[in-house]
Amino acid sequence: MDFFRHRLRHLIGLPALCLLAAVAGCSSADGRASVVVPRPGATTARLCRDLDQALPSKVDGLSREDPEPASTLTAAWGSNAIILRCGVERPPKMVDPKVAEGADPDAVAGGVNGVDWLMEKQDDGSYRYTTASRRAYVEVRAEKGRDASGVLVDLAPALKKAIPKGFAF
Numbered sequence: 549m550d551f552f553r554h555r556l557r558h559l560i561g562l563p564a565l566c567l568l569a570a571v572a573g574c575s576s577a578d579g580r581a582s583v584v585v586p587r588p589g590a591t592t593a594r595l596c597r598d599l600d601q602a603l604p605s606k607v608d609g610l611s612r613e614d615p616e617p618a619s620t621l622t623a624a625w626g627s628n629a630i631i632l633r634c635g636v637e638r639p640p641k642m643v644d645p646k647v648a649e650g651a652d653p654d655a656v657a658g659g660v661n662g663v664d665w666l667m668e669k670q671d672d673g674s675y676r677y678t679t680a681s682r683r684a685y686v687e688v689r690a691e692k693g694r695d696a697s698g699v700l701v702d703l704a705p706a707l708k709k710a711i712p713k714g715f716a717f
Contacts, residue, residue: 583615583622588635588684592716595684596621596634599710603632608698629691630699636687638716639678642666660697661704682711 588596600620605612610626623632658665664680673692677700678685686707690696 582617583624583631583633585617585619586621586633586635586637588621589717592635592684593621595711596686599634599684599686599706602706602710604702604706607702608694608696629694631689632703633687634684634711636678636685638685639666639668639676639687641668642678642680660700661708663700663704663707665700679707679711681713681715682707683714683716684711685716686711 586596597620600623603612603623607625607630610629612623612625613627615622615624615628615631621634624630658667663682665677666680668676668678670676670689674694675690675696677688677690677696679687688696688699688703690699
């Protein structure tokens, strides 16, 4: 009887070990963030590739560490402290300033160094910033507790260079 219990323990342990190995193999070994890559049209994708080339190597003192999967549509600094996605959809809270009805009071518009942004507080306390009045929507997320003013200042030159003013489609 003890023989069977001993074998049963090993048979149960083996699948659990395989499952653990499989899960570990799916996560990023270097701790990089994982993000959903946007799927914009060809024109927007071209603008996003231009932005990728113009992005700084450091933002708010943090080094660039791009997320998984690798894409010219995404970038990150400081592991997952700051994440940029280019070619995202227009945020639902982004309304025409002429139409104040229905505007979300928690969605604040403002500009930083010539780039207009929509700032939205997320449920977890972090913030999401989305460019406005540019030919492509670019989303920047800053982790909870991070003052994003330095982030937006550091990103402004690249955004102005790569994503012209206008309306995104």
